[in-house]
Amino acid sequence: MPTQTRRSPPDGYYRTTVSSLAIALSAPAVAQETTGPDDGEVRAEQIADERRENPVDSIIVVGGRIDPYRIAGSADLIDSEDLRRFDYGDVNRVLRQVPGINTQEEDGFGLFPNIGLRGSPVERSSNITLMEDGVLIAPAPYAAPAAYYFPAIGRMQAVEVTKGAAAIRYGPRTIGGAVNLRSTDIPADGLAGYAFGQYGSRDYYQGQAWVGGDTDYVGALLETYQQGSDGFKTIDGLPDADTGFERQDYRGRLAVHTAPDAPVEARLEFVYGRSDLEANETYLGLADTDFAAEPYRRYAASQRDAFSGEHDQYRVTGSLAFSDGTRITATLYRNDFARSWSKLQDIDFDGDGSFDSISSVFVNPEDNAGALSILRGADSFEGAVRIRNNNRVYRSEGAQISLERPFEMGGARHNLAVSVRYHEDEEDRLQNEEFYSQIGGDLVFERQTDLGQQANREAKAKAIAFYIEDRIEIGALTLTPGLRYEGIDLTRLDYAGSDPDRSNGPTRVRQTNIDQWLPGLGATYELGDAILLAGVSRGFSPPGPGNPDARAEESWNYEAGVRYRSDKVQVSAIGFYNDYSNLLGNCTQSVGCSVGDIGDQFNGGAVTVKGLELSAAVEPRLSNSVSFPLSLAYTFTDAEFDSSFDSEFFGDVNEGDDLPYIARHQLYVEAGVNMGRAAATVGANYVSELRDNPGSGAVAENERIDDRIVFDIAGSYALTDKFSLFARVDNVLDNQYAVSRRPFGLRPGVPRRIVGGARVSF
Template sequence: MQFNKKALALAIIAFSQPAFAEKADDMEHLTIFGTEQVINDIPGSAHRISQEEIEKFDFSDIMRTLTSVPGVYILEEDGYGLRPNIGMRGTGQNRSEKVTIMEDNVLAAPAPYAAPSAYYFPTSGRMQQIEVLKGTSSAMYGPRTTGGVVNLLSRQIPEQAFAGELKLAAGQDGFAKLHGYVGGEGKNVASVFEVYRYQADGFKDVNHSDTDTGFVKNDVMAKVRINSDSSAKYYQELEMKLKYSDEDSDETYMGITAADFDSDPYSRYSASQLDNMNTEHKQLQLNHFIQLSPRLTLGSSAYYNDFARNWYKVSKIGGKSLGSGGIELAAQFDENPTVEPLSVDIKANNREYLSKGIQTVLEADLNEHQVKFGARYHEDEMDRFQWVDKYQLDSAYNMTLSSAGAPGTDSNRIDSAEAFALFVHDEYTVGDFIVNAGLRYEDMTIERHDWGKNDVGRDGIPSHKKNDVDVLLPSLAVTYKLSEELVLLGGVQKGFAPPAPGNEDSDNEESINYELGARYTLGAFNGEAIAFYSDYENMHGNCTASQGCEDDNIGNQYNAGEVEVSGLEIKAGYQFTLEQFTLPVDLTYTFTETEFLNDFSSKLDTWGDVVKGDELPYVPENQIQLTVGIEGEKWRSDILVRYMGEMRTEAGQGNIATDDLIDSRTVVDLAARYSIDQQQEVSLTVDNLLDEEYVSSKTHGSIMVGKPQSITLGYSFSF
């Protein structure tokens, strides 16, 4: 397109100043569903994880929280959820790159267009609510619209004049957590301040070393809101949100061999003793709301996210990459050290990210038609300035620096994006039918400027690659109220993901996605079943270190061509009421089938050389979760049983080879709470109650292990 996208976007947003609801708790622009909207009225798959549900098990790991939603796949890595891998409907989970992640309705990935792999993820433990949309329900949100949307809602300002809460927890492996907030609202000014800190020493032990394998993570947030008098002609609110977080974690990409998993599953090789991730995230978000009339509201948000991280981790051992023999060399050296030191290359994966933009949504109540008009202008970038330090690991298992790398001599480039999006969505009610029709337009420019390894000062002219992409994404969904209890639904939408910055010849990822299902509610029972089918014209595979990829290929993107993904999502719940107790029961089930429809070759460890008929890796055919609770007047206890079927780690078909197999597993979690009085509560949680030892993933040809049994005691005081 030839026009100035930024100027047009700002003009549209300036014309349609923001609008939301009449009270802070009803800030519709921060939620996808709206505070009063009934899930039954939403087209397609939609789930709201309430504050009460979040607090049952009080997970700090977003992946354990999201397993209650059908059609969601998770891939554990560090055991604490520090770097979540989330997929939906067969999209693949690697760094949640195929899912649109938002906090308070604003894009949350460090660079969602230029570098979507989310090495930053909002701290889920401080969230009050989580919204998950898939299929036609997610059509309004981009840039990735095939899988779905996860929108995390942060702490809202308390309605009381003064209120707060303090939570403390301590558990095994040095786990500790402090979570507190305080705030309140007056007539025209309101605020809240929140602190969340959690840490652990880690459940793994580095061989021949006292090095911890844990983490410390801090998250601080403040909100201040100014609002007009409720009697004002045009009620308005202006809210400022400030957030800061940091992390220091001794995490690695080095797994262990199958033999070592059998003998000592929670060990780590001594070559990984210096591996460390250090991050810092800063955010500013301004939200403005105005009630233009009883039927017309508008809401706008301006946002700025600055994220920096350096993951200092082993890349080669004895001159070999981790996936090409390096892991085996590390294992052998720990077992039988030689007199001659073992060379270890540690790469400083140093990157800075910037994401900023402004967005607005105008909502109009036109009786039978509920219409939304939206616009967003967005810019983001990732600046890679990396180097490699060389060490010697001696027979006493000490690491000595032999050669310090110069910053910028490993990777020295900037990937950037500029994007403008428009959407219109109409919800039309006629009798017992609700028709949802939407159209989203995205125009984006994605670029890469690469100075190479010899121009660390960036004085010369960089190589330049550029992708200009524009796309129209229609969606249509229908719900039909067959009776007061039964609602039928169906829809179709076009899915999309843009090409990577460095691949000028790469096609868009495009698909047509279908779903058909029903929701049923009667008394204490609620349930839904939705069948889905995604027909990819082209699927992307992105080469990242996290899934296993040689250094020279990291950042490359591969086209898989035609792919089919289909499945069934079921969720049901019932609350039994006895004389003195209530027994809530909740069941979630996901069935998935995947298939590549053509032959091709790639340098992704997880794809490799694909033959028509191969299944996608890391997509289990069956997932089941059952939660059963018992609740008395002052106490409750819940048990969660989570089953994940076997899955392959590399594309293939038929019986899965042992080296490519992750066995099925069943993990049980337990939570119990007792209210001392109206203000105080004590809790006990046990993750992995039966202490199941299991393989969570296989990266670089080695095994990453799931978290063992972990017992935590907690106390909370609210006022």
């Protein structure tokens, strides 16, 4: 059994981490002995008050909102008020409120988001750290980070985004940053409930309901979230076919805790969640001429494409909060995800027995008219249409513990944060293929291969991560040095296609070890209502298992800017510069990869990403009951390759070429009016043109995704303090626009959608 090993794991890195943790935990205890009793007690009381005001365990929030005086780096919060203004079920529409975020839309509903931060590649959100309630939530964050499961944004109460030096606290992917989704908490006082529902165009529906309560010792919450639609595309020859989706989410939380007046606040909480998604989605897009004539068309060859996913979430969290501000939190977690996405893989267009890539049809459709006609529904050769059953099972589990302790030493205030996480995850592929003949526009089943013949392999990861940070306040200056460690063992096991039960063992084993230290330093300086900030950090994303030539993605990240906050206006301007020594390209079918194996990674060499993030908010008032909130978020991004090379994955790249699918300009503006019980808001989103492949200068028409501006409008009217009506129109002007050429042809954004509904609470 051949085995390829890059490096053997260092025997001492577990001992190093444990020793560092012991030193870190003992440091504040020693330093506390020199603290002045009066100042120390005042500081402890302040932090204890903050904890009581914000009982939710939040990774970056104090008192329920971002506090720029405490965050040494870029941090943004989309709170419940921001989310409720439009009540989107699409995470792409939610995240455009935050500067520095790149998204590539795909299905019009946000089911499979592609999110990048500060110019990091967007494919399947695999280059960011994605969390729910501070716990890694991608199906296999280390072994297979592509996020084919994404939590329903419509059930969240807040979204937190960190970039720059602040992001190394979370990991493992620290170049772009981290997105943390905060789910519904158990109500803090007594019994409470909430229900919201909306219904509209093409049978689109979205609803959330929860009921819960808390006593002196016990709290509980039950919640459900439902979302679906008949879809907005029409399949050739099948006008009544469902191209929509159905999502069902169920959540339960149970907590036991000490009485409110206990000297030590102790809490133990259990969380279980179940999510099911059925979606009649495809990767097949349209040729340019077909898109121009009918953008919401779907070719007949995609009629069998369908996704099915089941996700189970388990979490147990215990915490202790002491009167001096010290807090200890420990979490055990597990996520199980099973998915099957049967979708068109390739076609034997000419009947010679070899299957041809579909992407070649869209490179030059004029020279592939016969092949394009088969996609549209023309008769094929017998068994010429191959559909792959992308059947995969994921497991992600681990334990993390964190300590936060304030103290004073040498006239400076400190807040020490230490965390350790042990994590394991795996992806199991057992895939086969089906063969169809297209006859009269229908796909007729011919045969299928045995399970495992297309792909039969496992990818596994074990990781231990350690982080320490000290926020040091010296008058108007705050310094936040931090250090992260990632020790990762990656293994890929390949099995014979004829051995689905794997009784003969693997035919090949490939192992990789990564041992990485990631320093970071952030600084803020207070000048009245303004704050100057700067930061530098080491960026890192681990390679996946399986490709021994793929190196880790590494960079040095720099940022500097200013924030201003007063009673009337909030403004932020931050410049960033990410200097990659190596960029990784991820081979997924969603980007049309046809080289190597799906899941492989390819080195892209040195890359420079620089840009500017601007945000501003103001709310002029005409009277106590009438105001006009206005906000904007703008991002400028310049992402270029720093070397010339020829790659099977990236193509022919020249120094100075722009990275694909990174918009140079993005702007989001919200303007509203609040008049007592009534409110209305208009949102406008502009995205400049995108290129499908690396390049420079003018973008060729067959590689361009045109710029676009899309308007949404939402309004509400409160009939009582507990009951209100709601309406929203997405894409008010009904613009027809493309969002991607990946992987096979142009795909559209959602057409005009009108929904109405109501919400009630008690």
